[in-house]
Amino acid sequence: MKIGLFIPCFMNELYPEASMDTLKILESFGLDVDYPLEQTCCGQPMANTGCAHESAQLAKRFVEIFKHYDYIVAPSGSCVSMVRHHYAQFVSEMEGFEHVQKNTYELIEFIHDIIKPDHLNVSFPYKVGIHNSCHGHRELGLASMSECHAPAFSKIKDILDLVSDISFSTLERNDECCGFGGTFAVSEEAMSVAMGRARLEDHIKAGSEYITGVDMSCLMHMQGLIDRDKLPIKTIYIAQILAKGLA
């Protein structure tokens, strides 16, 4: 099984350690992981701003680069949702598209659905609040939604439950948006900031020591507010918890 690792453009530039931890975890399962060097961006920022012409060019590149892998794994719920739910408009005719669409997974989703580990050798003795980032949550279905009448589940929590000594905080609003939203963070700055602050208040009130999740972008937004407002809480990308102790 050959895995193509997709690292979102901003993570490559700004979060090399979280990205490296993603690679390490995949390798720790004995997987053959390759990171194609010509990759850049999935096109999500352009698509979310309505620039279909530009997104189409990047979607084509993505499919071209990744179509030969059995699975494509990315540490980003929103990028995966872009491929799974929005690529059809741009590249549905392209050879390899359906394969890429079907086999592109978010990291935790991949571990949960495909690898299905029953244990992890890692300890994280902190109280953790899970940030259910919207695209992973509602578009990829990583967990049950507060709006719907369905049995409760969370793939993120299932995987974190394999971590020793970890405990979880209970939020008042379990799956509300943090306000990042791609270019929304800038075009609706006031709303974005108000939403982020509200999420942080909820986490602090619930006693979270760390906020974790499957989208570094949401965490980057919240960490930006934490640093500016000097709040007593930290963010940590989920792979950085899981890879603790891996060489």
Add this chain to the structure above:
Amino acid sequence: MSDHPKLAEKFASNTNRMKWHDKALWFVRQKRDIQAQSLPEWEALRDKADAIKTHTLANLDHYLSAFETNARKRDIEVHWARDAQEHNKIVLDILRRNGATKLVKSKSMLTEECHLNPFLEENGIDVVDTDLGERIVQLRHEPPSHIVLPAIHLKKEDVGTTFEKFLHTQKGNSDPTYLTHEARKHLREKFLGADAALTGVNFAISETGGIVVCTNEGNADLGASLPKLHIASMGIEKIIPRLKDLSVFTRLLARSATGQPITTYTSHYHSPQHEGEMHIIIVDNGRSQILGNKKYVKSLQCIRCGACLNTCPIYRRSGGYSYGYTIPGPIGSTLGASKAIQKNASLPFACSLCASCSNICPVKVDLHEQLYLHRQDVVDAGLLDKTKHRALKMATWVMKHPMIMDSGGKIARKLVPILPRNLLYSKFNVWGKNRELPPFPKQSFKELYKERKK
């Protein structure tokens, strides 16, 4: 031209009020969750409602003409209005023909959309909105800020001062019970003196030719029962095929809207009063244009419960007026963009695409997906901010050239850490207005990966 970001910022600048508004609406959302989760068949009901509406919209001409025939058999007069102007003229003609000058209205967003009140007032008609919230905003000369809770932007103290001014209530008394009693007295007089009543329509039943109106205050019933003349205004999309379909929607409507199992009054009107007249005006006003557009047709399924507003983290923090459109929130943003993209170009972006609206919608309107697509229409119409468009085009070009991206990233990682703070956090850095930038690392992942591979 709407400018959501600016108006939203203005509303949110009063942090306490913004938080209070958010909390008030979240409370309604929580009540709704309890109701939805108390019905094991909730998701099946949504599927059923979606199926009925999809079928009805695909056969709208048939159901509308059957409705007209059946209503006429019941001595209800049916009128057709192409747009707001025609609708308003029909209302005025009916009133004039009957010598009516005092009209009591029960909440109808369609008449808001048509700007009926100012038109009638200019023509010498005394119009009184009888829904309590609606009356409050009417006295203040404001439009509703929410489709179900029209005065949700006001605190009880605001209502107190409004009533002081217009209804001469006790100074400084903002006790909700007291104010409600005073409003009741005031409205009773208006009901008793009215010549005619106008109601909205929640559901029009094709099979029977009658209409159904849902209210919590019974104001539609008082209006339609006291004066002999009843006018009902409905959009073409309000039709449902059969009486037995109604229960699907009444079970969903109140639960989604206010978290009640059912509205206090679900009133059926199937004929004029004894020696009275009943008129139904069926209004298009841009709806058939949406009906013909595959991308947005589902927005016509909306039953105006307001659940998407209550769940929307942006609506809750920006208030209804920030949208600058009759219907605010996710549903208003898609309807507004469908109707006039030029005027409402900022609305599809007043959304983080969190998708909560699509999942809460009782009739499964694909709201966040519509807003995503409307953004492409904004770009196609050349309405995206030029600087933003140029930046994204530039970014795309860079992303197509990995080597340029790599060296750009390298330079940024070297440069940013040594830039003076006032340069890095200038007014051009919108991100940095309230947020710190992440610390720039020494190496990219790609660099680390290459080193590791060696």
